[in-house]
Amino acid sequence: MNILKKKSKLFYFYIITLVVYSAFVLIPKPLPATLVQYHVSALGLRLIYVTIILILAGIWYAGFYGFRRMQTYSYLIKGDVDGQQLARFKSGLLILSLWLPITTTLSTILNYFDLKQPGLVPAYTIIENYINLIIPLSGFSYISLGARGLTEIINKRPSYKATNLMFIVLIAASLIYYHLVATTHNRGEVYHMSIWFIMFSLALPYIYMWSIGLLAAYEIYIYSSKVKGIIYRKSWHLLDIGLSWLILVSIAFQYLSNVFYDLDHLSIYVILLIIYSVLLVLAIGFMLVALGTKKLQKIEEV
């Protein structure tokens, strides 16, 4: 299977974002302050950037690979009830796989212009914050619709106990999130907005997204464990793990990046280790989705 077919829109998107990102990372001369802060030479810093570019290229590819697999499978079953839900997952996965390339590239471009036009920093920060919210929110919405559709096929709803437990976890996570956002010492530099505006236009949608994400992960689990068909159910198991992994890791990623934005005091190697680890864990989710879909696709091909 040709994952990124040459001349496909996704292929062009992949190449263009990679080239633009690399150009904005590698071409500008590193700031002397950055070199002093991380104790590296200009060449050393650029070499570190090259490793980041290579790892990001692999991770973005994993995202597109997961999406392409889901696209092929959902096309095979498009006329059926489960096919309609898988088509929603496909749209959600496409958005999630575009999320990292778009936000990473945009963030790099805006960082570059931050230095040229410091007066526009607040505007750039606000744009970045909202794009970081809107893209995964749309992806989660599609996945949530698909997950709800699957539970409707088997006519099973989340249990009372599980729903209550989920409420407790979400309320606790939301309160911690609220506290960390509200009490951060440099909130003005991070958000450039009033606290009420942050709460209602950023925190609220984030908490909503995590709620529908958690519920979707649980509904996918219900479907994969209760749907008829021993073989079909077994094949769904891996896809269930993959989708749930992706949802939970995305939530963790958003949570951590919102809460622990100030990593400047850490060494560059620790920062890189954190970034690589989180992104690799996210890429594993896409690979699990791809493997799970491959298993299900086999049923439609034999």
Added chain:
Amino acid sequence: MSNKSSIRSGLYTDVIKVTDEFLGPAANRFISRKIANHLHKEPEELNVRDLKYLTNWIKIAMTLLVDDEKIMDRYMDSLRKLYKKYSK
């Protein structure tokens, strides 16, 4: 609809019912594909004489999907029972 065709569509429905236990929502797609590809018929045209031939093709396909012999035997048994039921 004649008696004969309703028996035929009844057979198809029963094959789907049996397969549903193993392939769930994929059952209909799987059986329709087997009938179209190997019998070159519409699903409603399936008759009891086709069933043995269809069962062989199902078995070949299932060996690619299932490692568990017990599951395979159970599926094949259910299809044989169906054959006996419609052969009477």
